[in-house]
Amino acid sequence: MTEVLFYISETPGIRATLAGRIADKAWRQQRQVYIHLPDREQALAFSDQLWQSALCPFLPHVLQDDPGAGQSPIVLGFTDQPGECHDVLINLAAEVPDFYGRFSRVAEMICGDPSLRTEGRARWSFYRDRGYPVRSHTL
Numbered sequence: 001m002t003e004v005l006f007y008i009s010e011t012p013g014i015r016a017t018l019a020g021r022i023a024d025k026a027w028r029q030q031r032q033v034y035i036h037l038p039d040r041e042q043a044l045a046f047s048d049q050l051w052q053s054a055l056c057p058f059l060p061h062v063l064q065d066d067p068g069a070g071q072s073p074i075v076l077g078f079t080d081q082p083g084e085c086h087d088v089l090i091n092l093a094a095e096v097p098d099f100y101g102r103f104s105r106v107a108e109m110i111c112g113d114p115s116l117r118t119e120g121r122a123r124w125s126f127y128r129d130r131g132y133p134v135r136s137h138t139l
Contacts, residue, residue: 003105004127006120009139012112016049018139019090022107023059023074032086033074034103038093040065043076046092094119096126 007018019035026033037043043063050059061074069075069083077083082099089103100106106127110120127134 002101002103002132004108004132004134005105006108006110006124006134006136007139008110008120008136010112011139015092015109015111015116016046018109018111019046019092019107020050020059022088022090023061026088026105027059027073030073031088031105033088033090034082034086035061035074035076035090036082036093036097037076037078039078042092043078047076091123096123 007022009018023033023035035043035046037046040063047061047063050061059074060072061076062069062072064075064077064079064083066072075083075086080098082089082097082102085102087103088105088107089097089100090107091097091100092109108120108123110117110124124134
């Protein structure tokens with residue numbers, strides 16, 4: 001069964017940094033990572049953040065529609081087809097993607113912004129209502 005872990009912080013604006021840190025940890029454990037974003041534009045913006053962030057080390061990543069996506073340990077995706085099953089799904093979309101069950105682990109973030117907190121609570125309820133063991137880690 002898919003393991004679901006929520007990372008909870010009162011700090012606004014750290015969601016991308018937190019996702020980068022989770023991806024880094026998973027990559028160092030030699031796991032495949034799929035970071036799900038709402039659309040290609042936001043995936044490009046997130047990629048830029050990863051390249052520019054002093055808080056995250058280098059993370060080898062590509063966008064889902066790049067030719068090397070099949071060989072990259074970290075893929076930034078934005079469609080309902082994540083490609084080959086990966087180990088870890090980091091969800092940065094407002095809703096739970098339909099393919100979440102293909103992954104052994106799902107990471108969700110709930111951060112300081114009120115609208116993001118409301119969306120996060122809805123995702124928490126989604127997993128819980130379907131019988132998934134949901135754990136949280138407060139930062």
